[in-house]
Amino acid sequence: MQRKIIRRRVDGVLLLDKPQGISSNGVLQTARRLLNAAKAGHTGTLDPMASGLLPLTFGEATKFSQMLLDADKVYEAGVELGVETDTGDAEGQVLAAHPVAVTELALREVLERFVGEIEQVPPMYSALKRDGKPLYEYARAGIELEREARRVTISAIELLSFDSPRFVIRVACSKGTYIRTLAMDIGAALGCGAHLYSLRRTRIGVFDIASSVSLDALEAVEGDARDGMLASADLLVMNFDRVDLDEVQTRQMLQGQPLRFAQAGSGLVRIYGPEAFLGLAEWKDDGKLWAKRLIATGEANQNK
Incomplete structure (x- = not known):
């Protein structure tokens, strides 16, 4: 056994x-x-x-x-021009190869077009689900499904290096952004196709x-x-304001009772008892602070 x-x-x-x-x-x-x-x-x-x-x-x-x-994210992406693959990255099968005659100036001009709010069609080789099954399973079976375009935001694209047919960019983007799709779209805009040959995530929200x-x-x-x-x-919720509770308030919050303060706030806050992080609470329209998501009492995440 x-x-x-x-x-x-x-x-x-x-x-x-x-x-x-x-x-x-x-x-x-x-x-x-x-x-x-x-x-x-x-x-x-x-x-x-x-x-x-x-x-x-x-x-x-x-x-x-x-x-x-x-949270928003930052990636360093290596893109190779002139080669298209079925997955949009180096692990896929080559679908087409094209000659590359792209200057750095032309590349920079195209990159600028992708900064801001753009639409992306999610790739078939992704974990998005259709009828309870991830798209990549359909793709592996040779089935292509229609996908609706999604709006995402590219905050910045910085060209780190260019040695044709390859270049490396740093991309700051919103959640839901597919860097493989971005690479393919850049290649299409340049008229020669492209795929992602490397990807490294360097930042998520405030974490580097x-x-x-x-x-x-x-x-x-x-x-x-x-x-x-x-x-x-509490490292995951540092972007929220902090509210400290005394022993009585801590006990009331853990029992599901709302708290009233002399001055109410708004939105989500992270709350702490005398010795430990307690979780998240939320200011409601009644001016009271209500528990939103609490950790189990006795939890080892101490307030440092």
């Missing part, structure tokens, strides 16, 4: 630098095994070909994963790749020392 693995409670956020060539879920399961964590999740995926910032959440921190799913750790670094330390590489759950 196979012995059941007993997982332990681990709470916090790991800002991981995902390596190339492994799925986001593969990275998550490896980190979960190293931490022996009972509950784990991630804040959006990266394709196996991509590397870079992938925040992983454990325990009570998983309750706030959506906050980063909605410089603060991340690698799987190798996580594996290099032992036991409880790995817990020290985790940040507290």
Whole structure:
């Protein structure tokens, strides 16, 4: 009989630098095994070909994963002109090859067209679902489905290098942006086609790749020392204002009672008891502060 693995409670956020060539879920399961964590999740995926910032959440921190799913992101993308693939990246089958006669000036002019609010048609090789099945399953079966264009925002595109037929750009964009689609659209606008040959995510919201750790670094330390590489759950909600509660207010909030203050605020806030992060609360029209999403009491994410 196979012995059941007993997982332990681990709470916090790991800002991981995902390596190339492994799925986001593969990275998550490896980190979960190293931490022996009972509950784990991630804040959006990266394709196996991509590397870079992938925040992983454990325990009570998983309750706030959506906050980063909605955040703006920054990528460094390598694009090769003249070659189109069925997936839009280097892992796909080549569909067509075209001669490339593109100058840096022409490239810069085209890049400027994609800054701002644009429409993108999601690629068939994506995890978007149709009738409960991801689009990539239809694509692998040779089925092409109609997809509605989506509006996304490209805040900035910076050309980092150009050595025809390849160039590298830094892209700051809204959630839901497909960098593969952007690469293909740029190639179409230049008249020679293109695909993505590399992708690295360097920023999500306020979090930068410089603060991340690698799987190798996580594996290099032992036991409880790995817990020290985790940040507290409130790292995911630092963009909200802070409200501190006394012991009585903390007890009332945890019991589901709304709180009234001399001066009401608006929207979501992060709340803290005398010693710990409690979760999110929301100001309602009645002028009271109501619990929105609370962590389990006794949770290990301490207010630092």
